[in-house]
Amino acid sequence: MLPFGLTEYKARLEKTKESMSDQGIDVLLITNPANMNYLSGYDGWSFYVDQMLIVISDEDQPIWIGRKMDAKAAEATTWLYKDNIIPYPEDHIQNDLKHPMDFIAKILTQIGQSKRKIGVEMGSYYFSALAYEKLKSNLPNAQFSDATLLVNYVRLIKSEKEIEYMKRAARIAGIGMQAAVESIQEGVRECDVAANIYSGLISGTPEYGGDYPSIVPLLPAGKNTSTPHLTWTDRKYTNNEMVLIELAGCHQRYHSPLARTVSIGKPADKALETSKILVEGLNTALDKVKPGITCEEVELAWNTVISKHGISKDSRIGYSIGLNYPPDWGEHTASLRKGDHTVLQPNMAFHLIPALWFEDYGIEITESFRVTETGCEVLTDFERGLIVKDHLQAII
């Protein structure tokens, strides 16, 4: 059932231990579900309760600790020995008197790790302020440090197999986008378009299926295209409105996001003009990408184009992508923005999202790409431009 060979998991673990050593960490407590999956294979929707993968510098295998009813999911999806899968009792779930971190601290103490240098993912969604307080009070002799992005940075450069999964995800993204573009029209409900998108994203292709993306389809319409993160309602689309569609294909938890903008009826001149500028900037940024270039140089290439047209944008134009779980498909490491000096290397992968949101409308046209030996390869494959649904469909 494992999506990668044992060699690949062990290489990931070795790289993680090297980073731990560089950062003076003996014991790494991993709560980010993507990082847990990356190192162990663990895959289940159980991150809504406390769970953890523990990497100890001088131990061969990580230890999985989670809720009792999820232990069999760990047996089914990881490469870990059964002895390294430790369940905590069910009465620790949402109980004021017993916190899973009390149990975990006890285990760490039992196995002689309570006085060591312990790295925790302070900024992880699933490591609450309460979890940290519980750990600290139970392990008074440990020395804690923040290792939020330690494993995320190991994930930055993808293997060939990871890229293969992202290419599949990109093909699935195209299927979802096609379903959206075909079904958006006057009189159709937003929820029915969302249902069609989901159907495409989850069925995937006849050769490989789709997994759930870490973010649901985002579908702001009309005036709400001025903001990116609204979902859908059961309202019907009207003529002469625009719709943003941001989605991702997902396969084996690897993502390739893609966004397009649809105009129902003839678009306003300014929207049309803006979309052309956006595509010009997008293409210029893609042309800039190659190993040795920094993230901020890619943004600068984009920025030079839009500045020429009198447009400014203060948000980043891209971020590293790959393996992930809700609520985000971004890796939280490299961003394509001013001040990010990350040097591009082959098989880094990004969602390039030079979207523009104005006072009363917005345009999103995005691509997912990987860095190659000499430039970049766009993973997603969909007509790049504003899509007009005006009786006859057209891409402008």
Place this chain on the structure above:
Amino acid sequence: MLPFGLTEYKARLEKTKESMSDQGIDVLLITNPANMNYLSGYDGWSFYVDQMLIVISDEDQPIWIGRKMDAKAAEATTWLYKDNIIPYPEDHIQNDLKHPMDFIAKILTQIGQSKRKIGVEMGSYYFSALAYEKLKSNLPNAQFSDATLLVNYVRLIKSEKEIEYMKRAARIAGIGMQAAVESIQEGVRECDVAANIYSGLISGTPEYGGDYPSIVPLLPAGKNTSTPHLTWTDRKYTNNEMVLIELAGCHQRYHSPLARTVSIGKPADKALETSKILVEGLNTALDKVKPGITCEEVELAWNTVISKHGISKDSRIGYSIGLNYPPDWGEHTASLRKGDHTVLQPNMAFHLIPALWFEDYGIEITESFRVTETGCEVLTDFERGLIVKDHLQAII
């Protein structure tokens, strides 16, 4: 666009302030997206970055603080004055040098709230250990206390309008379950069943659409029915295996979960027997529900039935449900389990999930219900039993 009238939001806010007063809290910093929505109406997939709703005991309106590009989503979905919607700059996103909590602390200081008694949701998914550290270091004169479930407890008893949304969600859950039961069969891929479920859950009914549930459809099959939180793959179902289906209908972010178990081909005798015991226990627990009974008494009614058959279960058999966002549709307040002395009151709502997971298989047959004046009303409506897909479909 608001799903509730202003009077209802204001009543919720008043109850929240009463709880704050009881707990000696002047300023409540709300980061749980369900709690933000409950009090303000805010609805967007933006909880993957720091955001907050601030309730101040002596101020009429809450303050929303979030990312700049999401401010228009707050204008579009909340009842707050524009002045109470405060964006933080885009360069605070995933930036080691600038944390959104630095910005929020500055605002709290500017408006004279930096030396007060501040409640924070320590156990919320989206209030990281790092966020708490940043707040504490920026507000050294504030007095912090844990208010994780303060608003969750205000949510415990639903209004008539909330129950109406949950009934719609329950009808949608039935549509999703019907899609699952119809499409599961030998040779069909798990992902294609998941796609059909999604299509049903998101389209909803002709009268009202579906929203995204806070948990994706859970579909463990075969030996993996011994654990509940696995999703799906692109493997094909084989004959003589069982499938657990746990899903929820969602409408206006209100959930009604529902689970059933399907046997492809004739079920094993023990599975059939267990499912009958489970339904007997489920019915007995439902019969027990009425105002004045405690949560643990409902569990005891179930437990008496299964003990008689020599079965034991250490996990809870239900939890409060309603409004929610990923990663969980449970409210984290009342649980149907030993030791929970919460007294049932009309319009509390629960997912009753007396599922049984054994060494090599499991059975899930669940219902969502609300407490009425005299007993309980089951919201979901689907044949209650093990579903056999054996050429002719049958419910046993």
